[in-house]
Amino acid sequence: MPVLLLILAIGVFVWLWLARRGSTLTRLCRWREDRRVGPGHFRCAACGAECILPPGQVPRHCLRDAG
Known part of the structure; x- marks a missing residue:
């Protein structure tokens, strides 16, 4: 049972890391159309x-340093 929980926890962290890779948005980014x-x-x-x-597309990158 502990092995299953460890595998599940590792899987969740890997999924979170992969989902975050395509975006550089931070908590301060507030994009409005x-x-x-x-x-x-x-x-x-x-x-x-x-x-x-x-x-149909929305911003996925922070442009704070681009200006």
Whole structure:
């Protein structure tokens, strides 16, 4: 039984690590779609960074240091 719990815990940590790899967002990232400008135009409420993406996509990266 303890071996099963250990394998399960390792599996959860591996899944969390793999799920996080595709994103650099932090707790401070607050992306909001600004539809007044146009579809796919996003602005970060925390730092003011802006990006334009194709419809249906959302920002997955922090642009705080890009400016």
